[in-house]
Amino acid sequence: MSIGHESGVWPSLGETLHVLTFQGGFNTSVVLVGVTLLGVAAGLVGTFAVLRRRALMSDTLSHATLPGITLAFIVAVMLGASGRSLPVLLAGAALSGILGVLTVQFISRHTRLPEDAAMGAVLSVFFGLGFVMLSYIQTMATGEQGGIGKFIYGQTATMGVTDATVIGIVALGTTLASLLLFKEFRLVCFDPDYATVLGWRISLIDLAMMALVVAVTVVGLRAVGLILVIALVVIPPAAARFWTERLWVMAVVAALLGGLSGYLGAAASALFPRFPAGGIIVLVAGFFFLLSLLFAPARGVLAAGFRQLRLRRDIASQHLLRGLFEAGEAGGGEVVPAAALRSRVHGPAARLALARLTWQGLIARRPDGLRLTPKGREEALRITRNHRLWEQFLMAYADLAPSHVDHSADLVEHVLSSDMVEELERQLKARGRLPRHAGPPPSPHPLASGA
Amino acid sequence: MPITLASFLQIDLPAMLAALLATVSCGLLGNFLVLRRQSLMGDAISHAVLPGIVLAFLFWGSRATWPMFFGAACAGVLAAVIIELVRRLGRLDSGTAMGVVFSVFFAGGVVLMEQAAAHAVDLDADCVLYGQLEDILWLAPTGLASLLEPAVWADMPREVTTLALTLAVVSAVVLLFYKELKLTSFDPELATTLGFPAGLFNVLLMVLVAAVAVAAFEAVGSILVIAMFICPAAAARLFTDRLGRQIWLSLGFAVVAALGGYLLAASAPLWAGVPSALAASGMIAVVAGALLGVAVLFAPRYGALARAMRLGELAEARERAAAEPLATNLSNR
Numbered sequence: 124m125s126i127g128h129e130s131g132v133w134p135s136l137g138e139t140l141h142v143l144t145f146q147g148g149f150n151t152s153v154v155l156v157g158v159t160l161l162g163v164a165a166g167l168v169g170t171f172a173v174l175r176r177r178a179l180m181s182d183t184l185s186h187a188t189l190p191g192i193t194l195a196f197i198v199a200v201m202l203g204a205s206g207r208s209l210p211v212l213l214a215g216a217a218l219s220g221i222l223g224v225l226t227v228q229f230i231s232r233h234t235r236l237p238e239d240a241a242m243g244a245v246l247s248v249f250f251g252l253g254f255v256m257l258s259y260i261q262t263m264a265t266g267e268q269g270g271i272g273k274f275i276y277g278q279t280a281t282m283g284v285t286d287a288t289v290i291g292i293v294a295l296g297t298t299l300a301s302l303l304l305f306k307e308f309r310l311v312c313f314d315p316d317y318a319t320v321l322g323w324r325i326s327l328i329d330l331a332m333m334a335l336v337v338a339v340t341v342v343g344l345r346a347v348g349l350i351l352v353i354a355l356v357v358i359p360p361a362a363a364r365f366w367t368e369r370l371w372v373m374a375v376v377a378a379l380l381g382g383l384s385g386y387l388g389a390a391a392s393a394l395f396p397r398f399p400a401g402g403i404i405v406l407v408a409g410f411f412f413l414l415s416l417l418f419a420p421a422r423g424v425l426a427a428g429f430r431q432l433r434l435r436r437d438i439a440s441q442h443l444l445r446g447l448f449e450a451g452e453a454g455g456g457e458v459v460p461a462a463a464l465r466s467r468v469h470g471p472a473a474r475l476a477l478a479r480l481t482w483q484g485l486i487a488r489r490p491d492g493l494r495l496t497p498k499g500r501e502e503a504l505r506i507t508r509n510h511r512l513w514e515q516f517l518m519a520y521a522d523l524a525p526s527h528v529d530h531s532a533d534l535v536e537h538v539l540s541s542d543m544v545e546e547l548e549r550q551l552k553a554r555g556r557l558p559r560h561a562g563p564p565p566s567p568h569p570l571a572s573g574a
Numbered sequence: 575m576p577i578t579l580a581s582f583l584q585i586d587l588p589a590m591l592a593a594l595l596a597t598v599s600c601g602l603l604g605n606f607l608v609l610r611r612q613s614l615m616g617d618a619i620s621h622a623v624l625p626g627i628v629l630a631f632l633f634w635g636s637r638a639t640w641p642m643f644f645g646a647a648c649a650g651v652l653a654a655v656i657i658e659l660v661r662r663l664g665r666l667d668s669g670t671a672m673g674v675v676f677s678v679f680f681a682g683g684v685v686l687m688e689q690a691a692a693h694a695v696d697l698d699a700d701c702v703l704y705g706q707l708e709d710i711l712w713l714a715p716t717g718l719a720s721l722l723e724p725a726v727w728a729d730m731p732r733e734v735t736t737l738a739l740t741l742a743v744v745s746a747v748v749l750l751f752y753k754e755l756k757l758t759s760f761d762p763e764l765a766t767t768l769g770f771p772a773g774l775f776n777v778l779l780m781v782l783v784a785a786v787a788v789a790a791f792e793a794v795g796s797i798l799v800i801a802m803f804i805c806p807a808a809a810a811r812l813f814t815d816r817l818g819r820q821i822w823l824s825l826g827f828a829v830v831a832a833l834g835g836y837l838l839a840a841s842a843p844l845w846a847g848v849p850s851a852l853a854a855s856g857m858i859a860v861v862a863g864a865l866l867g868v869a870v871l872f873a874p875r876y877g878a879l880a881r882a883m884r885l886g887e888l889a890e891a892r893e894r895a896a897a898e899p900l901a902t903n904l905s906n907r
Binding site: 173176177178179181182186229230233234235236237239240241242243244246247248249250251252253254257258259262275276350351353354357358361364365397398399401402403404405406408409412416422424 | 608611612613614616617621660663664665666667669670671672673674677678680681682683684685688689703704797798799800801802803804805807808811812839846848849850852853855856857858859860862863866870873876877878881882
């Protein structure tokens with residue numbers, strides 16, 4: 124099932140470089156280019172399909188191509204033509220794929236069945252029909268049956284120059300089309316209601332999107348097979364989603380990841396015997412997905428965890444500074460025993476916060492507790508002032524009882540911007556709820572005695 | 575090939591039994607999948623069991639039932655867990671998460687299988703995708719009289735006994751937890767507030783789906799099994815609002831699909847003029863799909879036709895209502 128030789132298990136570095144730099148024979152290079160272009164087109168088209176939540180619709184579509192392929196084969200052979208003609212088979216695939224999608228839409232629009240049940244039913248029944256026809260083909264007196272199997276699993280090994288050219292042309296076409304329709308697709312993905320208000324026909328745009336998915340899926344069948352072609356449409360865009368919040372960046376990243384998956388997968392399949400291209404391409408894409416899920420800076424898991432930890436640390440820092448300040452206000456000494464603050468700040472985030480505040484020189488550690496440095500006092504004053512301003516605001520405008528306001532203020536104050544603080548001050552001054560001096564207003568509730 | 579009693583008992587009966595047991599087990603669970611809008615979870619799991627099966631096969635070196643069952647169930651449950659993880663951690667919609675996870679699992683299975691084939695063993699992709707209903711043979715019985723001998727029954731094909739056992743377990747679990755499954759399917763929030771662990775029953779259902787998908791896949795394959803999960807239940811859902819009635823109806827559809835599909839495929843030489851029988855598992859899916867198609871179009875209350883007629887009547891009534899005051903106004907003037 125692979126392009127390469129069957130001799131050695133591990134190809135040498137030279138061989139690898141040869142294949143990767145398009146010197147591994149004309150056929151291999153053509154296949155490599157074709158599959159790379161396919162990956163680029165699928166990533167680009169898939170970006171919109173994934174954002175429009177059509178991922179599994181693409182899966183349904185690709186499974187539903189089987190009866191079309193087999194019927195086209197049967198008809199071609201009965202008419203005396205060759206059952207191997209790629210355009211004929213792909214036309215059949217496209218027609219039955221579209222029919223499958225329309226059936227799903229009909230069922231979910233006109234009955235009470237949910238869309239997922241409709242997709243599952245269409246996917247499996249169409250596939251079953253295709254399989255029945257496949258078993259009919261096996262009984263036919265033609266020597267060309269073997270050609271069908273490669274549409275199910277995909278096969279780059281037997282891909283010729285014509286196959287690769289067809290894939291390349293369609294891939295280029297869909298890439299151009301999705302760039303041309305970029306604005307329309309973007310609006311339909313993010314705000315279909317607004318698109319309707321603007322007078323756009325959403326169903327028409329959706330149809331164009333699905334047509335591009337059909338095109339990519341159908342030409343992808345030959346390379347990666349009808350079960351795995353959905354992966355090329357779904358995985359690179361899903362991975363790209365982690366890298367950015369901007370659509371065009373996502374589209375570029377998805378196209379890059381898709382192209383790279385196709386390129387590396389096809390190359391690996393050419394180098395190693397017994398590496399089926401379809402499976403390897405999908406595994407490479409899956410590897411990129413895993414990396415993105417974990418390490419992407421914008422929405423990756425590690426980045427999100429890191430941001431959350433930093434937020435917790437900042438909140439704990441503010442609690443710590445305010446706790447020290449209020450302890451001094453309540454009449455305690457300069458030095459506050461650490462135990463007295465434990466009710467306010469505890470846990471790993473608090474330890475982190477304490478270490479950072481000490482390092483920044485805002486808090487000084489003493490043998491008998493913690494003390495604010497002059498610089499720390501200034502910062503604590505600012506934080507306490509924010510907290511109290513917010514408390515005053517909540518009492519004045521949200522009618523919160525003074526005894527409850529402390530906790531409510533805690534929930535919001537850490538995300539107040541300096542503009543918000545100025546606005547708060549202005550409004551509260553107008554209402555006469557601020558003292559004339561520059562310090563924080565007095566606390567509306569009794570302070571927990573810090574010392 | 576002329577059909578004799580012996581050939582029926584040896585070839586057709588075990589295949590029909592396997593098909594029947596598989597579709598009935600799938601149809602039973604499908605009711606809950608369709609209600610919970612988790613139809614595609616059956617799809618995802620049945621694709622995802624592939625690497626588990628191949629790994630178990632590579633490890634034990636034979637197609638023994640239990641290791642493969644174990645490997646597949648592990649892979650299925652693992653896939654379900656990873657789908658949920660990816661959905662939550664990655665903040666992706668469930669369709670995308672499923673598409674990513676099951677295609678990676680399936681790809682892993684395909685690559686592993688290619689390695690397994692290198693060891694010259696009889697595991698090929700085709701039997702995983704389509705099953706091999708036709709290869710289930712029961713060689714022991716030679717005539718009706720032989721059915722009375724216990725030794726003949728002991729020779730029942732492994733696939734059939736596995737499926738029978740699976741069906742027994744699935745029906746027992748469904749009977750035992752019927753109330754809980756029903757409640758968590760219709761209203762998971764209410765179930766949680768009443769103290770039923772909805773999440774736990776979700777996991778239980780997924781484990782059952784994985785088990786049935788594995789047991790059935792040998793007979794009907796990993797893709798056609800989806801038709802058996804969804805079609806009977808979805809068709810039944812269009813006929814009734816009561817869950818109990820829906821389940822019985824879906825079981826009836828499952829039986830019709832299994833027997834009808836098998837007979838249609840086996841009798842193909844008679845009606846289609848082909849030299850040999852057509853693929854039975856595919857035909858079962860087609861019959862199941864045809865049943866669903868009939869239900870979608872002609873079901874009395876919820877079918878597309880009934881709905882269109884109701885909408886038409888509604889529009890007519892609205893027109894009449896709109897026309898009436900106008901008429902009275904005109905006559906008053």
